[in-house]
Amino acid sequence: MVILKPIIGILLLQYTRGTVATQDDLHYVNPLIGSTNGGNVFAGASLPYGMAKPVADVDGQNTGGFSTDGSNVTGFSHMHDSGTGGNPSMGNFPLFPQYCKDNLVDNCKFPKAARAIHYKNDSVVATPGYFALTLENGIKAEMTAAQHTALYRFVFPGGKAADGNELYPLISLDLTDLWDSRQNASISLDSDHGRMKGNGTFLPSFGAGSYQSYFCADFVGADVQGSGIWVNDRAGSVHELFVTRGFNNFYLQAGGYMTFIPSEDQTVTVRVGVSFISTDQACKNAEAEIPNPDDAFDTLKDQAETAWSNKLRPVEVTSGGVSDDMLSAFWSGIYRTMLSPQNMTGENPLWKSDEPYFDSFYCLWDAFRSQHPFLTIIDTHAQSEMVRSLLDTFKHEGWLPDCRMSLCKGWTQGGSNADVVLADAYVKNLTGIDWELAYKAMVNDAENEPLEWSYEGRGGLQSWKHLHYIPYLDFDYIGFGTNSRSISRTVEYAYNDYSLSVVAKGLGKDYSTYLARSGNWQNLYKDDQKSLLQNGTDTGFTGFFQPKYINGTWGHQDPIACSALASWCSLTSNPSETFESSIWEYQFFVPHDMAKLIKMVGGPEAFVARLDYFHTSGLADMGNEPVFLTVYDYHYAGRPALSASRAHAYIPSSFNATNSGLPGNDDSGAMGSFLAWSMMGLFPNPGQNVYLMIPPFFEAIAVTHPDTNKTATIRNVNFDKTFKKIYIQNATLNGVPYTKNWIGHEFFTQGMTLELTLGDRESAWGTRKEDLPPSLSDSVNINEI
Ligand SMILES: *[C@@H]1O[C@H](CO)[C@@H](O)[C@H](O)[C@H]1NC(C)=O
Ligand SMILES: *[C@@H]1O[C@H](CO)[C@@H](O)[C@H](O)[C@H]1NC(C)=O
Ligand SMILES: *[C@@H]1O[C@H](CO)[C@@H](O)[C@H](O)[C@H]1NC(C)=O
Ligand SMILES: *[C@@H]1O[C@H](CO)[C@@H](O)[C@H](O)[C@H]1NC(C)=O
Ligand SMILES: *[C@@H]1O[C@H](CO)[C@@H](O)[C@H](O)[C@H]1NC(C)=O
Ligand SMILES: *[C@@H]1O[C@H](CO)[C@@H](O)[C@H](O)[C@H]1NC(C)=O
Ligand SMILES: *[C@@H]1O[C@H](CO)[C@@H](O)[C@H](O)[C@H]1NC(C)=O
Ligand SMILES: *[C@@H]1O[C@H](CO)[C@@H](O)[C@H](O)[C@H]1NC(C)=O
Ligand SMILES: *[C@@H]1O[C@H](CO)[C@@H](O)[C@H](O)[C@H]1NC(C)=O
Ligand SMILES: *[C@@H]1O[C@H](CO)[C@@H](O)[C@H](O)[C@H]1NC(C)=O
Ligand SMILES: *[C@@H]1O[C@H](CO)[C@@H](O)[C@H](O)[C@H]1NC(C)=O
Numbered sequence: 001m002v003i004l005k006p007i008i009g010i011l012l013l014q015y016t017r018g019t020v021a022t023q024d025d026l027h028y029v030n031p032l033i034g035s036t037n038g039g040n041v042f043a044g045a046s047l048p049y050g051m052a053k054p055v056a057d058v059d060g061q062n063t064g065g066f067s068t069d070g071s072n073v074t075g076f077s078h079m080h081d082s083g084t085g086g087n088p089s090m091g092n093f094p095l096f097p098q099y100c101k102d103n104l105v106d107n108c109k110f111p112k113a114a115r116a117i118h119y120k121n122d123s124v125v126a127t128p129g130y131f132a133l134t135l136e137n138g139i140k141a142e143m144t145a146a147q148h149t150a151l152y153r154f155v156f157p158g159g160k161a162a163d164g165n166e167l168y169p170l171i172s173l174d175l176t177d178l179w180d181s182r183q184n185a186s187i188s189l190d191s192d193h194g195r196m197k198g199n200g201t202f203l204p205s206f207g208a209g210s211y212q213s214y215f216c217a218d219f220v221g222a223d224v225q226g227s228g229i230w231v232n233d234r235a236g237s238v239h240e241l242f243v244t245r246g247f248n249n250f251y252l253q254a255g256g257y258m259t260f261i262p263s264e265d266q267t268v269t270v271r272v273g274v275s276f277i278s279t280d281q282a283c284k285n286a287e288a289e290i291p292n293p294d295d296a297f298d299t300l301k302d303q304a305e306t307a308w309s310n311k312l313r314p315v316e317v318t319s320g321g322v323s324d325d326m327l328s329a330f331w332s333g334i335y336r337t338m339l340s341p342q343n344m345t346g347e348n349p350l351w352k353s354d355e356p357y358f359d360s361f362y363c364l365w366d367a368f369r370s371q372h373p374f375l376t377i378i379d380t381h382a383q384s385e386m387v388r389s390l391l392d393t394f395k396h397e398g399w400l401p402d403c404r405m406s407l408c409k410g411w412t413q414g415g416s417n418a419d420v421v422l423a424d425a426y427v428k429n430l431t432g433i434d435w436e437l438a439y440k441a442m443v444n445d446a447e448n449e450p451l452e453w454s455y456e457g458r459g460g461l462q463s464w465k466h467l468h469y470i471p472y473l474d475f476d477y478i479g480f481g482t483n484s485r486s487i488s489r490t491v492e493y494a495y496n497d498y499s500l501s502v503v504a505k506g507l508g509k510d511y512s513t514y515l516a517r518s519g520n521w522q523n524l525y526k527d528d529q530k531s532l533l534q535n536g537t538d539t540g541f542t543g544f545f546q547p548k549y550i551n552g553t554w555g556h557q558d559p560i561a562c563s564a565l566a567s568w569c570s571l572t573s574n575p576s577e578t579f580e581s582s583i584w585e586y587q588f589f590v591p592h593d594m595a596k597l598i599k600m601v602g603g604p605e606a607f608v609a610r611l612d613y614f615h616t617s618g619l620a621d622m623g624n625e626p627v628f629l630t631v632y633d634y635h636y637a638g639r640p641a642l643s644a645s646r647a648h649a650y651i652p653s654s655f656n657a658t659n660s661g662l663p664g665n666d667d668s669g670a671m672g673s674f675l676a677w678s679m680m681g682l683f684p685n686p687g688q689n690v691y692l693m694i695p696p697f698f699e700a701i702a703v704t705h706p707d708t709n710k711t712a713t714i715r716n717v718n719f720d721k722t723f724k725k726i727y728i729q730n731a732t733l734n735g736v737p738y739t740k741n742w743i744g745h746e747f748f749t750q751g752m753t754l755e756l757t758l759g760d761r762e763s764a765w766g767t768r769k770e771d772l773p774p775s776l777s778d779s780v781n782i783n784e785i
Helices: 007-028 279-289 297-312 324-336 371-378 380-397 418-427 435-447 461-466 486-506 512-517 520-524 594-600 604-616 625-631 633-637 640-650 670-680
Strands: 055-058 073-077 095-099 125-127 130-134 140-145 149-155 169-174 185-190 195-202 211-220 224-231 234-236 240-243 254-260 267-275 315-318 525-532 538-545 682-684 691-693 700-704 711-717 727-733 753-759
Touching: 007 297, 007 324, 055 130, 095 267, 130 297, 140 297, 149 279, 149 297, 169 211, 169 267, 185 224, 185 254, 195 254, 195 279, 211 279, 224 240, 240 254, 267 279, 297 324, 315 324, 324 670, 371 380, 371 418, 371 670, 380 418, 380 435, 418 435, 418 486, 435 486, 486 512, 486 520, 486 538, 520 525, 538 604, 594 604, 594 633, 604 625, 604 633, 604 640, 625 633, 625 640, 625 670, 625 682, 633 640, 640 691, 640 727, 670 682
Parallel strands: 711 753
Antiparallel strands: 055 073, 073 095, 095 169, 125 130, 130 140, 140 149, 149 267, 169 254, 185 195, 185 240, 195 211, 211 267, 224 234, 224 254, 315 700, 525 538, 682 691, 700 711, 727 753
16 A cells, blocks of 8 residues: 555545554554663653653653663652653652551551562553553552643552451652652642642752642542541641751651542542642643543543544555564654653743743753754644744743753753754744744844853853854853853854854845854864874874864864763763764764865765764764764765665664663653654754655655645655665656755645655765755855755
């Protein structure tokens, strides 16, 4: 069954899509991919962009709550982030079900470490919108989610106390989060109505300040037998509690509990509404979204599945016989791009606005490269709302975010990369965006240095404007931030200014300043710099970025430093002139002028040799986002075949369908989007109307534009599921020969068809100068951008 056959074929196809096919696609999604080995994915239940994200929390790799790393369950909580680094995110107010020996409440285990228990290894079930496991003590926990409400079903195994009475199920709620960041918190219990509600102040997991979180938990399906609060390992029938931290920051473990008369089905259902506005709002969210919690579970689970089916609907695969694991990796990657950012429209206490509010841009440094471009093709409307939310944040907080979580400003890792997200939306004609406001926000990043540039804007702008690079050990008295990363900030600021020039030009403004500044990366290129390995062997390449002092004298950073061949560098650990990666890797980050970079390093052949060395020597860090574009940079040297073989070298060896199948943090779906784009056969150069082409990993793939309903199709002729024929021999676009090795976004908006003829050898296709993607210095094309 394939796309683009006679009319009758198309009808048949549409018929299948509406019924069976999409269910099949959903069946390939495995939320457990990346649940260990540092992927940090959220494996629990969520709607697309949902704020409620229930899952079991563990005491091991719990950044996203759950992990299959063999660690123990400490509770079930209602909000999480997915794939992030930093501290474990949210996980506020976890529930924990248990029996108390002989029905004595003091026999129950209340504190986190005491209550932790393993689950039956084969009991974990994770599907879109649903998560379940059974604890070793036989208590089964199932969960599903509405937008702001988690719904749990705890099934107890039954049991008797020494006196022969039935054991009463107990469920506690802990006024904590995953990393015990709670400041003060309150809880109140209403046992007549089986309700607990409360609030707490917590710290963001990778940012500044604090946030307040509210909950409203209703226990149904079994009559309340007793209730109260617990503090450390003691409990009593008091119904109000306020905890705070003393002057020495003492952390008290405390919360509430209820016990229940066992019902016939031994089940206690708990509906937990969450909010960032108020406790009342948390209750209202819960009541509106799940009015009858006692018999809502299955319906809610179905609704979540339908919501995910609808989100996956724009994409259609004709597999050509590739393995289920490949399909699973692909569909799961797409799924993860829509867990975050989270839609918190109506849940923002910081300002009043009619604009959408999205949170958990965690972080744009990760997501600008391929995740936001991916949402642009499969969920255009959502991407437009996210852009509007970024702009509304600028309007009310004064700055575009670079990273944002739990209503707080997150740490900036490099440039002001929201600029690239905006330029990408601009060149792809996203609608509903106030472009004058966007321009203002971008100019603000480029012109005004904030006092605190560790979480907004850029640092070193005086030097940027007058010296045209970020100096090593800059003298900057205007603002404060971590005075490191001079090389990676220089290359990112250059691309941010390029992004601004694109929007400025489109709006008819003077863009010359920013276009000029976009060349600043060249000022850190030291053309006689060599790179030795740690044993002294010369890598054989000359010409690398190097740090430069204010006075113009070169400083020094070993080009292999901050790679796997040397040592790790981040904001806090071993801060260096490059962030989380080496000069080797940042050397390739000139997305707007690869032609000039290629010329500087000695031409296409020298460039390809360098790129090959980078990818085969251990210098490339597949586990972090700056590497993404380097997989496809061969296109700029006229060797698109090498990009294809490089992509196959990493998929599935580094990206696959196992629980440990991600090479690093998923970063809110950034890795998922890299995988999805790669397997789809296109890779975006974000901020530009450019997708670099390789053959899809399937016989055919189609993407239906969510607004225009036009279907863009890529079809491989001679498709080979063993992936020996992965080289494009020739191509047609809508039936006409097509020799460029890249294509614009019109492919999607107009619903074009690419047909690629594959062979097992590199061909001449896409190799000529006129076939290459645009570069600023090289081509007339760039003037059209
Ligand atoms: C469950 O899996 C974990 C980690 O994979 C392992 O350490 C543990 O022994 C397993 N438990 C059982 C009962 O097999
Ligand atoms: C996990 O819980 C089991 C009991 O379920 C216990 O034997 C084990 O020591 C715990 N592991 C850790 C790392 O705490
Ligand atoms: C709770 O903690 C926050 C943050 O530490 C503080 O601003 C607030 O005053 C505290 N509230 C109470 C009632 O102690
Ligand atoms: C938290 O809840 C307590 C008890 O219900 C209430 O007194 C307090 O005002 C609430 N705090 C906030 C910030 O809403
Ligand atoms: C976000 O939530 C708002 C309010 O519920 C809704 O109107 C909007 O459609 C949602 N956006 C997306 C992309 O889901
Ligand atoms: C240095 O290390 C490289 C890479 O591991 C190796 O190829 C080379 O032979 C080594 N050179 C010496 C002198 O040990
Ligand atoms: C420039 O500044 C650096 C760092 O202070 C210093 O080591 C170097 O000698 C200076 N160069 C000149 C030419 O003064
Ligand atoms: C799957 O990916 C992980 C993470 O990159 C890697 O360690 C593992 O070897 C891969 N597994 C397979 C079977 O390729
Ligand atoms: C696209 O298809 C949907 C669902 O069939 C329909 O509601 C919508 O009007 C269509 N849009 C256009 C532009 O044709
Ligand atoms: C494309 O390449 C194949 C294999 O080399 C060849 O058979 C075919 O004629 C070519 N088609 C065009 C339009 O060049
Ligand atoms: C965006 O809109 C302009 C003006 O209508 C059009 O020329 C251009 O092709 C569109 N770009 C894309 C990527 O669709």
